[in-house]
Amino acid sequence: MVRILLSLLCLLTSVGFASAQDLQSILQTHSDEVAKPSRNSVGVMLDDLVTSGLPQVPVFLERWADRSIWKDDTTGLFYIATEADDTLTLRNVDTGEETTASSDDFSQMRPNGGVRRVIGTALVQFQLSDTNPERRQAALESIARRSDASQLEPLMASLDGEEDPTLRARKEQLINFLTARFGEVPEERIKAIESLSSDTSVEARAVLNQILSVTTAVATEQPEGNIASILDPMADPSASYEKLVGADLAPAIVSYSDIRAALEANIVEGRVGGIPLAQLDDQETRSDAYRVLADAGTVPPLVTPDDITTAVQDAVFYELYDEDDVAITDAARATLDEVETRVGWAQTLDLALDGLSLASIYFLAAIGLAITFGQMGVINMAHGEFIMMGAYTGYVVQLIIPDYTVSLLVALPLAFAITFGAGVAMERLVIRHLYHRPLETLLATFGISIALQQIAKNIFGTQARPLTSPDWLGGALVISDVIQISYIRIAIFVLALMFLFILLYILKRTRLGLEVRAVTQNPGMAASMGINPGRINMMTFGLGSGIAGVAGVGIGLYAQVTSEMGANYIVQSFMTVVVGGVGSVFGTLAGAGLIGFLQKGIEWLNPSNTLAAQTYMILFIILFIQFRPKGIVAPKGRAAAD
Template structure:
């Protein structure tokens, strides 16, 4: 029985081995056996392509297992198998066609295929066509990402075949777009390429511009007479023009071997000095080498004797330039394709410019919301009360540091921000009330003394912050839902933090209007602002109203500090970055008018972004130009955009 069982196992093993050797996938691997065994990135391509294009059901599995280093070769006959490890020295071989066990072998009788990273990348590219039709959408997305990252001509047909059966609408749209991009680059039919190019007219995608730009890329060339037939000429070039100097033209001649190099005066003098013999150079006496023509004559004699390389004189260079035609040629040989690409890029350029303007306006709007949020408190203390508070920026700084401290105790960033906003208002409101009671109340109607006193307080608060928190910038981390940006298209985007600040600015505008127009406090503030004596005679306490108004303005500055700290560095100098813009916002908009403050912030934010766009490399220059513009603006409209009317305007 033992002998019979052993014989049976031998027969089964031989049958399995014969089946493994006769399977189409094994035969294909054996046909490419030498390439696989050599396993060189430079030579392995045909073997991978043969597997990819075979149409065999097992081809995808073989490529995947090969890429994962799970392919083994049996040394006795060179057949390829998958393998399962039994122990450190023994492996079970599995038929690559059927998945059936073939037998157990010692590790020494096997050779593992270990493709390097380059070969694994080539296998990955070959697997794309299988992954495009994978039932798992994630696999199909992965395949599309791989094509977009490293496309090649072989992907085009596979991509086209996969589009018809794609059930996912989003993936189908992406496949269709990618197919058009690959058609532009790899299709042999000019009509198909032109149709694909024209389909991207006005498209803002970066991938579309990346596909079209190589079609209109040009190189400079030179020839004798007319350009050769069949070349796609973009334009002819004139030596000596603004974009094509004579030096550039002659360098092109030298590179093409159509003219000898020109010699500089220094190089000519050095060559002549190196060949002085018996008081002569090239047969010319040294005392005669006082003109450029004589030096040219001597150098020509040396070149004729083979002692120096020949060089062109100015006259010869001019003649060479005159005798040749210079032009730019497209890398793409088909004129119809380049014409379509140029037309499409022109339409894209127009739309890109329009969207860049829209993106600039969004940036200006977000910057204006920041300035408005920083200035709304100053609009109360300076615009309504007439107090020049140079420490307003430090209230912004205090609010930012309040947010930082809260985050040290509340690690949840969403909760910490929700807690920090009212807490920052409370802290800076209390600080503002204390400052008004201790300092400001004694200096009303004395603007110079108020300015100096608040400036001193500003310096003191900065130093206090340095003593407590140090000079290092402190992080104020935004919640995860504020990370990233709202991507409208490939040109226009705005960060979620700036959107949140914009919404916060609108909320405080609405809150301020509600307080001033719908509450008793607002009524009393307006009464004290217009006529404090009359308000006092009607039972309103002007001192109390001034205290609350100053505290309200300071509290809003603290909230602005939390918002600004989400994207700016929180340091003791944070407020100084916004104090000048805050005063300009209030003055330009119109002192004492909240709508004027809003318009002033919009004007200053738009102006600063516009100047930065014109001069992006120098932010300091942009701020200087902005201040000069504001000075000129105030000369023509000293009361601001929206001037107060009536008794308050006179005060």
């Protein structure tokens, strides 16, 4: 009873002080419309709400749209309410004061989908000028999802007061989109359309495609209006004839079952169309009987294949622009063609960046092998496992040092040291006994690779281990809506360049590099000059293994760290070295570039089957080696003779 008295008091107050307008008084004026809104008539009430400028209106509209408005059946007052069991928590639409009541005395307002869309449009007008930037952002995204001509004016009105540069740019972009689609002045629409020529975003292309939307139609004479294209009906005569039937320009095709039913319905004294029933034992005779009935007007005419061909050829099938103004569609078509050209170039550049990224990964994986195989001639099938050891080193370091940046800086030199030591041990214990015996070397290193994989499984298990990149390597460098590349791939590219210059410096500018080249070209002469070939071979193999370990840290940031990850790169590493040119660092770089760009190009041509892309790539490389067996950068001098 107390609740009813309070509600009546609120109602009397809202009526008695209408001059100090509040939301409840406006709702009472349009009480029937709130309770049973119609899409065609709700606009009057929404205009009054928008005109009032009351700060509580946006909240009411949001709650009304999500069906959280309830009406007191006794007093007629409206509340924002949430229901729990049979109890409502009521909130006054003006003051926000909360009370509770039984839901039995209230009715829930349930606007339909059409009304909710109209409410959403009105709500956007408030949100565009809201003091909360997140609400303004949400309003802009709502406009982007459901563009409407009515949104253009409030969007333009909110532009002057927008201080956030990002939101202001977004508003200007949406104003341009809406003007292009819904502007009232053709010249302004054309200007807005032409301004989209430099915008390669999906939204801009969608706007242009919406302007160029077409309706397929058919006519018996040359059509009039803004014609998009004339279609070839003979590409699919049956479908074209169905369109004629749908447009009431041709009789429907009579099926065999319809012919049979018509004949059964017109049997007269044992005959149909003058033909005895006993003779109606084949389809051709039934068709003759049906034609007799059709000529008499008893049944619809029989449509023959010749009739279909003639009717289709005599009609005009065309696409008609939904936009009537030819100048606007011409501008949209020209702009869309220009945008698609830009998108094509952007996709080409994006594909090139992907190829460059993959090439840097292959180069990073193969650069160590370029030393052990290219300089020493050792077929090291365990090279991939050194990459795996480096990746697991990075993982263990991250377990000890939780700061991912510091752990990465520690992991790189530590991975080099560990894999350098492992490479030296492998060379001293196995490889040095197998020089100039390539088959035995291949088998021995293959066995070592299997052993190293099993050791990794015993220590770390079979599950993939995370090697997490620092936050500053998260995300991607976005150049445009089409072109972007992840920061991790950029980091791997930089790391590959660093090792390229470091390796070139070691081989060209240091005593170790001089001795390596001397031992590689003529170990006997190098030994006579005081160089220890065994020590140089050990250091060279260790250097190649250490670089593979560092590569493992970089690759681990991009790929999954497992005991078998090295096997995924060993084939590509050997192909990179062989295709580039054995014994040449620049050849390895060229081979990585060729394989990386080739693989990405084949994947672009056949995106649904990456295995097929790798197969095609291997076949191409086999053919390439047939014509250039010494690789892209062929060795010269004594190395070439060897």
